[in-house]
Amino acid sequence: MRRALRRRAYPSARNRAAHASTAASPPGRSSTLPNTTDTGCDDVGAEDLPAMGRIGFIGAGNMAGAIMGCLAKEYEMMASRRSVNALRALEDQYDITTTTDNAELASSCDIVFICVKPQSAEGLMSELSGVDFSNKLVISILAGKRISFFTERLTNCTRVVRAMPNLGLLVEKGATAYAVSDACTPEDEYKAHILLNAGAYAVKVEEDEIDTITAVSGCGPAFISYFLKSLEDAAIRHGLGKEIAQKLLFQTVLGTCEYLRTSDLDYDGFISKVASKGGATRAGIDAGKREGVDEAISAMVDAAIGRARELGK
Ligand SMILES: NC(=O)c1ccc[n+]([C@@H]2O[C@H](COP(=O)([O-])OP(=O)(O)OC[C@H]3O[C@@H](n4cnc5c(N)ncnc54)[C@H](OP(=O)(O)O)[C@@H]3O)[C@@H](O)[C@H]2O)c1
Known part of the structure; x- marks a missing residue:
């Protein structure tokens, strides 16, 4: 399942500014909600927002689809799963590149969302064993799996964001909490925040809070x-x-x-x-x-x- 990669323009300065302002004020959020300028990335201004590169989704099911729906207009994306028919449907829906080869996806993307079920994670790690993650940012949405699960199994993988989104994303009213690994740079955090804040209220938390958040806003x-x-x-x-x-x-x-x-x-x-x-x-x-x-x-x-x-x- 391959199509010639269609290059997408990276977000224009105007779009970047729009993204940055979304980050400061997500849809539907009132002033009584926590202020997400508390991202640890306040030193990165809208004009400094780096290009995201290609964003890949491994395990393009319900939740990945909801996130992709919020990002599709702005970013170059790629998706993988095993069902070829489902990938064809995604290509039609979002104008993206697809593959059934998870290693190919990971190799050719700068930011890799991991969106399979937690029960499939160990097998996926084996499939990705030949990929060098040293220049990649990994964003996992898997319930339960800690950041160390990925850093211990993926080659040279240190920059990991563990996110817990919810299906409010389907109507751009998601609620997403995320924690970052120590090796994430302010730029990584800012990129993650912009991506997770699209169609959602996104907030940075401590990793130890995420299992509880899973039970509250994830479920x-x-x-x-x-x-x-x-x-x-x-x-x-x-x-x-x-x-x-x-x-x-x-x-x-x-x-x-x-x-x-x-x-x-x-x-x-x-x-x-x-x-x-x-x-x-x-x-x-x-x-x-x-x-x-x-x-x-x-x-x-x-x-x-x-x-x-x-x-x-
Ligand atoms: N659903 C929610 O509300 C929610 C909320 C927060 C977090 N999450 C997390 O999101 C993750 C996905 O949940 P979901 O509800 O989106 O499940 P889902 O709809 O079943 O999506 C998982 C996808 O992974 C694909 N997959 C399975 N094995 C694969 C493999 N080896 N390589 C590539 N793709 C593979 C499956 O497609 P194929 O069978 O075609 O491969 C399936 O579409 C879970 O880890 C869950 O903890 C979900």
Whole structure:
């Protein structure tokens, strides 16, 4: 599966400036969210933003596709996976080069995103054993796998970013945390931040925080969908139509998040605004507490963290 490589112009000065301003103010982020100028790269101005070179994605599935969708217009990209049909579809969608040969991709890209499932990572490392990574920046999105997993297995690989994105990227409302290896330069960090911040709120964290972040924002879209489905099922059980239930629930989530994000009230303060003594909301929350909703949610997070750690072994 090869096509002649189509050269893409690197981002123009204007686009670079646009990227830099996106980094300072990602889509949908209000001033109450953390400020991502805290990237450790403040000394790199928009005019200094280096060209990214070719960006490769090994394991071009759901999450890689979502990241590629946010980067496709600006960067020269290449993707690999085993399914030739899926690669053809990607070529049509994004005007990119594809291959089924992961080593070929890694050899010919400057930044290599690793996006296979954690269970496939060990096999992939063997496939990449002949590639010299000394001039490459690796960005892994694998749950559980630590930076040292890559530096210990890939030849001359020292510059690694470990990221945990989420599928909010599909609508340019992603949330991505990332940690960097000691060998990453300020320029590497800045490049990673620009790429991960496209279509997302991206923030640099300590690597030890990432398993917890996996359980919160990485798994979060599924957890929140699970909670919404339970609410919707209950509403339908009581005779409400699915369409109206969904519309009201989606708008309720948007309104709640927007309020919490922009006001000074914390969760309990906001709950007490809705749940007055003796009212319907208070009755519902009391029932949730009696039935162990807090414990159940806590167990979900504990289980996800535990599984992420197992996958890292
Ligand atoms: N999904 C999420 O919400 C989410 C969130 C945060 C992080 N992540 C992380 O993102 C990674 C990918 O998850 P995903 O949900 O995108 O999974 P996915 O859709 O299954 O994507 C993984 C892709 O890897 C490809 N693949 C498997 N073995 C390969 C190999 N040896 N060489 C090249 N490609 C290979 C598969 O395609 P072929 O079968 O065609 O090879 C598949 O499309 C995981 O490590 C996960 O921890 C996912």
